[in-house]
Amino acid sequence: MRVTLMSHSVLTNILEQLDSLSLDEKQILSKHLASLNDENQALSYLSKLKMIESKKTDILKISKNYGASNFRYCIEDNEVIFIVDLAKNRSLLDLGGLLESLRELLSFDVVVFTEKMIKEPYRELIINNAVNL
Template identity: 75%
Template sequence: MSYSVLTNILEQLDSLSLDEKRILSNHLASLSEQNKSVINRSRLKVIESKKIDILDVANDYSASNLRFLIEDKEVIFIVDLAKNRSLFDLGGLLESLRELLGFEVVVFTESMLKEQYRESIVNNAIKL
């Protein structure tokens, strides 16, 4: 947007009453929530459509028991990693999943999750 367009918008906002500003704010918040919902549903569809590919990639890094949560900015995968594997394998899995899915992903083992959040995350995660 150009400077003059932004200036015009700000001038119009200044002319609104407090109630009108509150209504506008609520409407914008509602649109934001709807947008998040659409994004989360599309991420879920991508994960579902690429389930076999995701499991193949996980197998390449000896990761099993994949679970995931869809958050605002990313998808959190929780995996079990074979005992003979290292953080390098987890990093490789992370990069491979990002490339495969095309959106921000983080990967944790259950033990990497902070204890105060672990139970909630694990209980709310969706098994792949």
């Protein structure tokens, strides 16, 4: 997400203009802003999906280095969740290394879980929505 800083005078001007709007105009503006937010989320979702697919070979190579297999992912509420099986001789340190390597490779924040790590109320939803890489 790109954050742009505005000067105090610009923000004051915007707030004054908002105060001068009628209730109907404020509702129209609110709907328009919500629509723009939905579009931005959809674009973010698609860009993350394209990045994951374009880096598939690298992701699988990295995951093998950390003893991870059965690599799946899902994007829920614009959050990328990777689900892996971790080899018995591997530890949470390997999972942490995998996490950092994926963040560096993809250039966006992700989370990595094994199935057992996902809390029960969410496990079924996440597993059912997960896609094999």
